[in-house]
Structures are given as C-alpha cells and as structure tokens.
Amino acid sequence: MLPSSPANTLVVFDFETTGMSPDSGDRIIEVGAVKLVDGVVVAQFSQLMNPGIGIPLFIQNLTGINQAMVREAPKNQQVMAEFFAFIEGFNLVAHNAAFDAKFLHAEFKRIKKSFAGGIGCSLLAARRVLTGAPSYKLGELIEHFKLPRAAQYHRALADAEACAHVWLKVLSSLEEDHGVTGLSFGHLQALSQKPKQQVQRLIKSWCEA
C-alpha cells in the first residue's frame, strides 16, 4: 500500500465477470478504470477481454456483454498485463472492493504479477461517512446524492466513473461536514476498517491533530 498517497490520487476500477467467484472458475470479461490525480480524471482504461469460457445468460442480460463481443477481444492475459501497467504505482478503489480484489489477484496470479498497492472500498467508506443513505448500492448512492449519473450501469468504465464520484463525495463530505482536509489514502483505509461507532472519534482526532 502507498498509505501516504493523497486520498484523491488513485485508480478507481471495476470488473464485469462471468460470476461471483474466481475460486469457482469465474473470469473477468471487462475492466474499466479511471486514474485520478488531485481528484481529476487524467486517464482512463476500458477493455473487453476474452475469458475463454462461456458467459452465463444472467450475466449477458445484466451487463449487455455477450459471447460475440468478447470473441474478438484480446485474451485476459494480455489485457490484465496492460491493466497492471496502468495501475502500477497507484492505490486502487472499487465499490465492494473485496469482490473485485479477489478477481484482480486471481487474474494477476495467472500472469505471475503481484499488485503491492492498497485497495480501498467506496462501499465501506460511504457506509461510515455518507450516513443516512437508504441503500449503499452504487447506482442508488449516485441517485440519492445526485451525483453525475452513469450512462449505463453494469458496464465497467461507467461503474468505475460512478465509483469515483462516490469516493470523491466521501472526501468532500469529510471536508465540508467535518472540516478535515489533506487526507491520505491511509486515512480512508483506517476509517473504512473502524467499527462504525468509532468513526466519529477517529474523525475528531484528525481535526485535533
């Protein structure tokens, strides 16, 4: 992890996959990511990939990604090697990051790569900071907080962009509601891992530091 890196300088990413678990043989079929520097998008990465296995009908209906679309796409090994180069030197953020991290590590293991940066979770951070939301689903956070709406949910780049908006909303809420500025990625990681009842005390300690 790069704990001292600013909390608004990182890569926000999302995967579309064939299912819920790489341990059950599921693979990534699309990656989307935006690179933020000082909260501004400076680069993006979007690529379908050919996993070499069938895409369940449920996933085709959910994402709009079908067999024909990935048939002509480069294989996972190639795309993930390119994605590794894209994220190198940056921390990552995803919505419900435990899910995407499982696939990230499984695909990198196949190409003998190891990601050493930190992976933050916008879901955990939002639950602690954006209190009062009726739901913490990505799309519903976007709607509830009137953030820029994705053109098409359940496509990787659009969801990564939406996740970036949620992450920046967490940071702006900490700044505007609590007066905390200059947060590092490590601060947000610490906050996300604290029990909810200890979050206010942690934020207060930052203000007093």
Add this chain to the structure above:
DNA sequence: TGCCAGGCCCTCTTTAGGGCCTT
C-alpha cells in the same frame, strides 16, 4: 446427488442468523 462466494454489519447477538453488496 447435492452443492454452488464471502466479508461486512446489524440485532430480537456474542455458543447466531440473516440482509447487504459485488457479478
């Protein structure tokens, strides 16, 4: 044949159960 993810979080809890969230 039967099973089929896993971690977080809340509560009518903690020797547990079930909903949320990701595809």
